Amino acid sequence: MKIIVGVKRVLDYNVKARVKADKSGIELANVKMSMNPFDEIAVEEALRIKEAGNADEVIAVSIGPSQSQETIRTALAMGADRGILIETDEQLQPLAIAKLFKHLVEKEEPGLVVLGKQAIDDDSNQTGQMLSAMTGMSQATFASKVEFDGDHLKVTREVDAGLESIKVSLPSIITADLRLNEPRYAKLPNIMKAKKKPLEVIPVADTGVDVSSGLSVVEVNEPPKREAGIIVNSVAELVEKLRNEAKVI
């Protein structure tokens, strides 16, 4: 069984996003970019499934600019077997991303697609669900535990009130939540080896997939700033302020 795992190149988790002066988006020139943290978890899960003998090959897929090859190389250094970049300089919406993944699913016929539950740039949380709806593969989002049971998976999911578990048949799409696993670090020898692993680059136009979108960004703004508050000197003063000034208790 093959596993496709999605890896998105995003502004690094620790870098504060700054809105461009012309309000067209976020400043991404000369800032550190990394693999979306949820995708690292997805890669780790795919590797663990392969290492447990439940899969033969892990294919890391990214959709984005040429530099996304670095993100794929990171996945290859972690242990993925090969990479595919669908190259585009456009910021595609989840609908288009899901269609492109569907294109690859039809070509590669994976038993499992593992994606991060959301990317920390646009915070959409859509691609996995869309891909499931488009392909008819079963859906197991926000996964915190994945167990194999023959041709089924038992997936524990993080929901608002706690945890729930569902049973899904393969092929399936899993989206990774934070506590699914602790991703490994790529070791230096593996980083060297990853450079020799196959990485196919496909221009988005060659896929024949319609990536047009009905959604456009009008402008991007800074959120309203909270006014700086005051430092109180004691618990008594705090309680007094909350009772008499803020009137919230």
Added chain:
Amino acid sequence: MSTLILVEHEGGEIRPATLSVVTAAAAIGGDVHLLVAGSDAAGVADKAAAITGVSKVMLADSPAYANELAENLSALVVKHAEGYSHILFAATAAGKNVMPRVAALLDVSGISDIIEVKSEDTFVRPIYAGNALATVKSSDSVKVMGVRTTAFDAAAAEGGSASVETVEAGEANDKVSFVGQELSQSDRPELTSADIVVSGGRGMQSGENFAMLDDIAGKLNAAVGASRAAVDAGFVPNEYQVGQTGKVVAPDLYLAVGISGAIQHLAGMKDSKVIVAINKDEEAPIFQVADYGLVADLFDALPELSAALDS
């Protein structure tokens, strides 16, 4: 113009999140219709019909809808989507599971987490953990969206008198089945709808120490939340997590204890009306968003706070 909303409910009650979605629909304008999918959910449909601003309720009653399986719910919504200009979901774990499927099945973009309605086709949504707000415009024939419930007041649960119509249920998807759930048991208000939230971070040092927050939450009728660091450290379960990837809350009072204030945490609580931070590190970023900051060791401050609330 008309909007269809998928109602969220459990134990025969409509979740407050749905009431906020009704308010978002009212801001868009046009008729507001609700779809109740459930097993033996006629009582829920009657309650939905009483919500102010709702003109029609559709009820699809089937065991297939007992456990909010996304496959079944999305197929049902699409089956009844004809004619609607907008289809809205609460941006809850359940809503996020279904909304993108409906968008994909209708071949339109999904719009996640809207916090403002500018017009019938233009909406504002946070990106980058709320460090930026994107105004987006949709030219799709139907706008399929998730609504961040903290950004819209709840519609009145009473006062409406919509008609209830039973509609055809869909098939149950055979690729997925519900196994079970482990829900946290608490007498406290629900985190996302509580008026006061008391949250702990890594500074709490252990799960046992959260008892101090429970004590204070009890006195304030507050919910207890946590930062990702506290959840990752195993102090409390995942459903306590407030932040970019956890829950978004906007209570009247948010009390952050031993939380440094990473941007990912701030994303989940910075729209609270009043923020209080207790942290021994005066450089902690949480103080930059706090209305009232107390630089103190929480192990001294919490017992003192507990006592002060009794007086």
